[in-house]
Amino acid sequence: MLAYRHAFHAGNHADVLKHVVLLRVLAHLNLKDKPYRLVDTHAGAGGYSLRDPAAQKNGEYLQGIGRLWARKDLPPAVADYVALIRKFNTGGELLHYPGSPTLAHAVMRPTDQLRLFELHPTDHRTLQLGFKDVGNATVTRADGFAALKGQVPPHTRRGAVLIDPSYEGRDDYGKVVQALRDAVLRFAEGICLVWYPQVSKHEAARLPKQLKTLSPKGWLHATLTVQRPDAQGFGLAGSGVFVINPPHTLHGELRTALPWLAQVLGQYEGATFQLEQRAV
Numbered sequence: 001m002l003a004y005r006h007a008f009h010a011g012n013h014a015d016v017l018k019h020v021v022l023l024r025v026l027a028h029l030n031l032k033d034k035p036y037r038l039v040d041t042h043a044g045a046g047g048y049s050l051r052d053p054a055a056q057k058n059g060e061y062l063q064g065i066g067r068l069w070a071r072k073d074l075p076p077a078v079a080d081y082v083a084l085i086r087k088f089n090t091g092g093e094l095l096h097y098p099g100s101p102t103l104a105h106a107v108m109r110p111t112d113q114l115r116l117f118e119l120h121p122t123d124h125r126t127l128q129l130g131f132k133d134v135g136n137a138t139v140t141r142a143d144g145f146a147a148l149k150g151q152v153p154p155h156t157r158r159g160a161v162l163i164d165p166s167y168e169g170r171d172d173y174g175k176v177v178q179a180l181r182d183a184v185l186r187f188a189e190g191i192c193l194v195w196y197p198q199v200s201k202h203e204a205a206r207l208p209k210q211l212k213t214l215s216p217k218g219w220l221h222a223t224l225t226v227q228r229p230d231a232q233g234f235g236l237a238g239s240g241v242f243v244i245n246p247p248h249t250l251h252g253e254l255r256t257a258l259p260w261l262a263q264v265l266g267q268y269e270g271a272t273f274q275l276e277q278r279a280v
Contacts, residue, residue, distance in 0.1 A: 005123070006166075010048035011061030011097035013265045014239035016068070017224045018164060018195045019103055020081045020257060021241045021250070025160055025191055026107050027080070028247035035111040037154035038104055039161045041144025041179070043116040045126040046101045050094060061097060063226075067264055069094050077257040100162060101127065101137075110136055113159075115151050117144035145179045153187035161187075164195035173203035177210050184214050184244065192244040198225060198237045211242045212278070220246035220277040222254050227267040240274075251277050 009015070029036045048054075050061050068074065068082050084106060088098045098106070101116050108114060114137035118124045124141040131137045140147065148161065161183055165172045173196075180192055196207050208221050225238035243250065258273040265271070 005054060006044040006099065007048050007052060007054035008057060009060050010055055010099070011050060011066070012064040013224065013226050014195070014197065014236065016064045016261065016265065017222065017239055018241055019100065020077055021222065021243065021254070022100060022162060022193060023081055023084065023103065023107065024077055024250055024253050025193060025243070025247060026104060028249060029158065029160065030107065030109065034158055035109070035113065035156050036158035036160065037113040037115060037151070037156070038108065038159060039115045039148060039151045040101055040104070041117050041148055041161070041163045042165045043101045043118045043127055044099045045123040046130040047096060047098045050097055063267060064265065065097060066094060071264065075257045075260050077253045078261065102130070105134065105137060112136060113154065116140070117142050117147045119143055145175045148179050148183055152183050152190055157189060159187070160191040160193065162193045167197055170201070170203055173207050176207065177214070180211065180214050180244065188217065190245060191247070194242045195239060196242070197239050198223065200229060208240060208242055211244070215244045217245050218278055218280040219244050220250055221274070222258060223274040224258065224261055224265065225273070226262065226265045226271045246277065251275065
């Protein structure tokens with residue numbers, strides 16, 4: 001959806017979950033010297049000013065990264081994430097939130113490849129400027145779902161895919177399933193991460209069940225539910241991340257982080273988390 005702008009949501013509770021998981025996956029890939037490729041199918045602008053009117057409109061970051069900023073009791077996976085965000089905010093004040101491409105590039109090695117796709121013209125231009133002189137990254141204005149076919153498998157047979165569309169249109173759910181079905185066939189050993197919103201749509205509830213059928217070599221499913229929907233049943237109650245071929249260390253890291261995040265980011269007494277996996 002070209003109307004969607006992530007600037008309104010940057011740094012919210014959903015970004016916290018997504019980026020904590022992404023950074024743990026990349027940390028695992030970094031353990032081996034052999035290069036890898038990360039494909040981000042819906043890369044956004046790459047970074048966001050939290051003083052921008054879009055971010056200030058609803059102040060969603062205040063209920064996400066804002067709640068973690070001054071904490072001294074961060075679990076290890078969350079501590080690594082917050083420490084990286086701090087590197088983009090000199091002086092100690094939370095003014096800027098780096099998006100998935102920027103966070104990923106910050107921990108990737110020069111020999112690794114970053115492939116970024118964004119269809120929104122304004123966000124694409126911003127992303128392109130941000131990665132203008134970055135040799136191991138390419139930025140393409142294209143439909144990330146369609147572009148994924150040309151990106152996997154990488155020649156090193158090591159890599160990860162991040163898929164987090166806006167889900168503004170119901171067809172995004174079906175496109176996620178189709179894109180992953182093809183990606184798993186092409187790159188069975190690759191790690192695939194899918195972020196999705198917890199909203200009152202049948203497609204959102206069905207998506208994790210569909211993804212489980214595409215994961216013959218194991219999967220991990222993590223959710224964080226932090227707020228009530230509104231009186232009409234709408235609103236972003238939380239979000240989930242589904243990982244195909246998860247690193248063997250990921251479940252243990254999230255088992256510590258998720259209960260803490262549910263408590264700290266929870267906006268009502270029923271705030272909770274879910275963590276399940278099938279290992280092969």
